[in-house]
Amino acid sequence: MTEEILSVVGLKKHFVVGHTRWPRRTPITVKAVDGVSFSVHEGETLGLVGESGSGKSTVAYTTVGMYRPTSGRLTFNGRELFADNGGRPQQLRKEIQIVFQDPGSSLNPRHTIREILSMPLRVHQKGKNRVEQIVRLLSHVEMPPEFMYRYPHTLSGGEKQIVGVARALASDPKLVILDEPTSALDVSVQAKTINLLLRLQREMHLSYLFITHDLSLMRNVASRVAIMYLGRICEVAETAEFFSNPLHPYTQMLLSSIPVISAAEEELKPRKVISAGEIPSPVNIPSGCSFHTRCPFVMEVCRRVDPVMVEGAPGHQVRCHLFRRSHDVESRN
Amino acid sequence: MSEIEVTARRIRELERAFRRENLGRSWYKFSRNPLSVVGLVLVVTVILLAVFAPYVTPFPKHAGAFTDFRHAKTPPGVMYLFGTDQIGRDILTRIVFGLRSSLLMAVLVLAIVVPPGVFLGLLAGYFRGTWVDVVIMRVTDIFLAVPPLILALAVASVLQPNLWNGMLAVSLMWWPWYTRLVYGLSSQLRNEYFVAAAEVNGVSLWHVLFREILPNTVSSVLTKMSLDVAWVIIIGSMLSFVGLGVQPPEPSLGSMVADGARYLPDQWWIAVFPSLAIVVVVMGFNLLGDGIRDMFASEQV
Amino acid sequence: MTEATLLDVRNLSVHFSVYGGVLKVLDGMALSVRRGEKVGLVGETGCGKTTTMKAILRVLPATARTPDGEIVFLGRDILTLGPRDLSQIRGPGISMIFQDPTAALNPVFTVGEQLEAVIAHSASAAGQALPRREAYQRAVTSLQEVALADPQRLLKSYPVQLSGGMRQRVSIGMALATGPNLLIADEPGTSLDVTIQDQILRLIQSLVNEKHTSVILITHTLGVVRELTDRVYVMYAGSVVETARTPKLFAQPSHPYTQGLLKTVPRLTGGGIASGIPGRIPDYLHPPSGCRFHPRCPHAMDICKIQKPSFSKIDDEHEVACFLYSEKGKDRREP
Numbered sequence: 001m002t003e004e005i006l007s008v009v010g011l012k013k014h015f016v017v018g019h020t021r022w023p024r025r026t027p028i029t030v031k032a033v034d035g036v037s038f039s040v041h042e043g044e045t046l047g048l049v050g051e052s053g054s055g056k057s058t059v060a061y062t063t064v065g066m067y068r069p070t071s072g073r074l075t076f077n078g079r080e081l082f083a084d085n086g087g088r089p090q091q092l093r094k095e096i097q098i099v100f101q102d103p104g105s106s107l108n109p110r111h112t113i114r115e116i117l118s119m120p121l122r123v124h125q126k127g128k129n130r131v132e133q134i135v136r137l138l139s140h141v142e143m144p145p146e147f148m149y150r151y152p153h154t155l156s157g158g159e160k161q162i163v164g165v166a167r168a169l170a171s172d173p174k175l176v177i178l179d180e181p182t183s184a185l186d187v188s189v190q191a192k193t194i195n196l197l198l199r200l201q202r203e204m205h206l207s208y209l210f211i212t213h214d215l216s217l218m219r220n221v222a223s224r225v226a227i228m229y230l231g232r233i234c235e236v237a238e239t240a241e242f243f244s245n246p247l248h249p250y251t252q253m254l255l256s257s258i259p260v261i262s263a264a265e266e267e268l269k270p271r272k273v274i275s276a277g278e279i280p281s282p283v284n285i286p287s288g289c290s291f292h293t294r295c296p297f298v299m300e301v302c303r304r305v306d307p308v309m310v311e312g313a314p315g316h317q318v319r320c321h322l323f324r325r326s327h328d329v330e331s332r333n
Numbered sequence: 334m335s336e337i338e339v340t341a342r343r344i345r346e347l348e349r350a351f352r353r354e355n356l357g358r359s360w361y362k363f364s365r366n367p368l369s370v371v372g373l374v375l376v377v378t379v380i381l382l383a384v385f386a387p388y389v390t391p392f393p394k395h396a397g398a399f400t401d402f403r404h405a406k407t408p409p410g411v412m413y414l415f416g417t418d419q420i421g422r423d424i425l426t427r428i429v430f431g432l433r434s435s436l437l438m439a440v441l442v443l444a445i446v447v448p449p450g451v452f453l454g455l456l457a458g459y460f461r462g463t464w465v466d467v468v469i470m471r472v473t474d475i476f477l478a479v480p481p482l483i484l485a486l487a488v489a490s491v492l493q494p495n496l497w498n499g500m501l502a503v504s505l506m507w508w509p510w511y512t513r514l515v516y517g518l519s520s521q522l523r524n525e526y527f528v529a530a531a532e533v534n535g536v537s538l539w540h541v542l543f544r545e546i547l548p549n550t551v552s553s554v555l556t557k558m559s560l561d562v563a564w565v566i567i568i569g570s571m572l573s574f575v576g577l578g579v580q581p582p583e584p585s586l587g588s589m590v591a592d593g594a595r596y597l598p599d600q601w602w603i604a605v606f607p608s609l610a611i612v613v614v615v616m617g618f619n620l621l622g623d624g625i626r627d628m629f630a631s632e633q634v
Numbered sequence: 635m636t637e638a639t640l641l642d643v644r645n646l647s648v649h650f651s652v653y654g655g656v657l658k659v660l661d662g663m664a665l666s667v668r669r670g671e672k673v674g675l676v677g678e679t680g681c682g683k684t685t686t687m688k689a690i691l692r693v694l695p696a697t698a699r700t701p702d703g704e705i706v707f708l709g710r711d712i713l714t715l716g717p718r719d720l721s722q723i724r725g726p727g728i729s730m731i732f733q734d735p736t737a738a739l740n741p742v743f744t745v746g747e748q749l750e751a752v753i754a755h756s757a758s759a760a761g762q763a764l765p766r767r768e769a770y771q772r773a774v775t776s777l778q779e780v781a782l783a784d785p786q787r788l789l790k791s792y793p794v795q796l797s798g799g800m801r802q803r804v805s806i807g808m809a810l811a812t813g814p815n816l817l818i819a820d821e822p823g824t825s826l827d828v829t830i831q832d833q834i835l836r837l838i839q840s841l842v843n844e845k846h847t848s849v850i851l852i853t854h855t856l857g858v859v860r861e862l863t864d865r866v867y868v869m870y871a872g873s874v875v876e877t878a879r880t881p882k883l884f885a886q887p888s889h890p891y892t893q894g895l896l897k898t899v900p901r902l903t904g905g906g907i908a909s910g911i912p913g914r915i916p917d918y919l920h921p922p923s924g925c926r927f928h929p930r931c932p933h934a935m936d937i938c939k940i941q942k943p944s945f946s947k948i949d950d951e952h953e954v955a956c957f958l959y960s961e962k963g964k965d966r967r968e969p
Contacts, residue, residue: 051827052798064533093535106526110548116527119544123534135340145340149351156914157679167530186678186854191898191910198907213828216900220907243902257832258902259857261884265902275829278797361653 011072034231047222097168103160120170158189372620395422416602427584450511458519489577499578552629559622646703674859677869725756729814735801746789756812776807878952
């Protein structure tokens with residue numbers, strides 16, 4: 001078992017977005033992340049799946065240091081990520097990096113690629129020959145050095161995203177968080193980008209926290225998958241197990257909704273679970289199990305009691321009242 | 334290692350090529366509207382005239398203490414292209430010198446006003462929602478609440494009337510507009526992912542404000558600056574029209590209009606030509622401002 | 635194509651004037667839609683699918699030069715119509731659903747005001763006078779048809795008060811309220827969550843089946859095309875490279891681009907990610923000569939660089955624009 005490099009325990013991130021009217025003035029809180037625990041091991045790709053409101057991006061932003069957790073403990077290689085009130089030390093900043101979702105706004109439109117890549121180099125690495133360092137970085141991501149003097153708007157979406165990857169790698173990190181890195185890209189560009197990311201992972205011994213809503217992509221990229229709903233993790237398992245034996249009703253709902261392109265994949269999809277209703281807003285999380293308002297297998301207990309994470313199958317954790325603390329799966333229709 | 338050095342040198346050459354191409358592209362966008370080019374021509378002409386005033390005007394001495402009552406109130410003709418005023422001074426020459434002091438005033442006012450105004454806007458926008466925002470923007474609001482011309486007049490009349498104090502008065506009422514403009518832009522820009530990318534790497538506040546956010550405000554600020562030159566000229570003319578600001582015998586467009594007003598309609602040229610000069614300069618800067626805005630607009634296909 | 639052809643785009647070319655010259659985006663674009671048919675238009679970003687739709691609806695930007703070719707809708711060439719005739723086509727004839735429902739709805743008007751405005755406008759374009767009460771009733775009916783609960787309350791709401799899925803349903807309601815013959819759906823649901831997108835796509839499917847409306851579904855998601863359409867057009871760099879009935883296209887993709895595209899779609903069954911199609915989409919300022927795909931094609935022959943291939947028929951309704959399938963390329967083709 002490879003070493004655990006990132007450990008997240010009981011992470012909660014709540015945002016106060018306003019107050020109710022006089023005279024009560026109770027704060028209105030968005031519980032974006034409400035008790036999430038997971039770990040990332042060296043060299044693996046942990047996939048985080050979820051729809052809007054699931055909190056997956058918030059998990060990413062907190063891990064990389066953009067937000068401070070409301071509560072919970074995050075450690076990297078044993079070191080606390082949010083020790084005391086100061087900012088994160090440069091040494092830790094260098095180790096954990098992020099590639100953002102939207103290539104259009106993740107690069108400063110008024111900077112050349114050279115300036116964009118100089119920023120992390122200036123902060124984290126000494127050395128006088130910036131231009132040479134940048135040329136080397138660009139060749140690492142298979143980008144011709146001529147791109148240095150271009151502006152982002154002259155680049156295609158895929159190329160912009162590769163610049164984002166290069167920027168993340170400039171500090172020679174250990175853990176890279178990829179927040180929907182290819183969602184805005186066409187499928188053929190996505191293929192190129194993913195292959196590049198996988199190659200870089202092998203060459204530079206990186207660990208990835210890979211966030212996406214595209215389950216078909218996840219199937220081919222992640223070594224383990226966790227699925228989130230309204231700020232909590234519902235199910236975690238190794239990839240093959242996750243897809244061949246989805247336990248949580250939400251996972252089944254999601255898997256049965258995705259459009260696929262071959263009959264073989266249709267076979268693999270769980271029996272159709274029609275998704276009814278809207279995703280509740282994280283301001284108003286339903287009582288008991290947060291999924292009960294949309295769950296086709298809802299029971300009385302689900303409305304009152306929040307389930308805890310149990311082992312629904314070997315190596316396969318799930319948070320649902322349908323499963324008891326044993327291996328056998330009971331009372332599933 | 335040397336292969337990288339060779340590549341680096343090639344890159345520097347390519348940089349020059351890209352700079353040239355960017356210039357060409359900017360000119361293309363600017364010149365789509367022919368009026369922008371007209372504005373540019375007008376502005377450049379005015380600036381050149383103003384800079385070389387003593388060398389291009391026919392009667393440079395008329396811009397100082399000079400009288401020639403024999404040639405007073407001469408209508409426009411071959412010798413005096415715009416005619417002479419009530420003291421016999423060539424109006425064309427005085428207009429050019431008046432433009433000179435108007436432009437000087439505009440340039441200096443903007444130089445005083447823009448840096449602090451923009452800086453405060455950047456700061457307030459970045460710290461939006463905190464006490465920094467509240468303090469800066471409420472102070473800005475106070476200055477904006479006073480009617481601008483009144484404030485300028487009040488200050489100018491308390492201090493000794495001359496060009497410098499006139500400039501000071503105008504500066505005092507001008508900076509808040511830049512703060513407010515940049516505040517809006519900065520508070521939006523700070524939520525962009527590229528700012529987050531810089532912050533995640535632990536860059537300094539200085540870097541975020543001036544290297545990440547500021548360059549994205551330049552287009553709006555520059556556009557506003559060119560339109561403001563026109564405004565400052567008008568306000569300066571208003572000040573000198575009421576006797577504050579530039580004092581006689583130094584020519585100023587506003588005071589020329591004021592003096593010439595009482596000779597309407599018979600010796601119309603004494604008031605009309607300076608007024609036309611104001612119109613032309615203001616229009617020139619307005620058109621130029623439109624062109625600058627077009628130049629910075631992102632291309633869409 | 636005769637039998638009840640609703641829309642026939644023939645040899646459409648659209649160029650744009652930009653810095654540096656002319657962007658030759660669409661080059662001989664052709665497609666057709668029959669009554670009641672659901673047609674998919676698949677292609678990646680920049681291939682010209684949105685430009686084609688804008689040309690059909692005559693909403694191209696000012697930088698576009700006058701298009702070449704014909705767009706025949708219900709027997710008349712749209713490109714030659716004047717404003718009055720166009721206003722009869724837009725709405726009652728052809729209607730559109732946009733990718734981002736938030737951008738398609740005006741935030742400062744209520745849903746009711748926007749819906750009623752669309753209904754009233756299409757009625758007046760048809761020469762009917764519509765009393766307000768009647769327009770309101772039709773608006774309520776539209777919302778009920780898209781399965782939105784409590785339509786009366788929704789009509790008084792502002793778009794910002796609705797969720798993304800609800801906004802998309804409202805746009806669909808607006809598009810169908812005018813009773814169009816042809817609905818153009820531009821990436822519907824792409825900005826929404828997968829479960830909501832699934833609901834939206836099923837809704838569109840049931841509505842068009844019920845009303846016998848034709849649909850052009852524009853998307854770059856192949857899975858959606860497979861589930862929802864009868865026929866597919868695959869587009870690359872400004873023209874169609876392959877067209878077939880949907881099941882046939884997925885069973886027997888023939889154009890090298892189609893094959894490459896299908897290979898790069900990640901499979902739920904696993905197997906890794908294919909390496910993608912080499913190269914990038916062409917620069918429309920200086921597009922490649924001959925077949926625009928040749929620089930990226932693994933089977934490119936000399937003739938591909940010189941001449942643009944015309945359509946070769948593989949089967950009933952299955953055509954490919956590729957020299958591999960013409961007489962000239964027969965020996966080069968793989969079995």
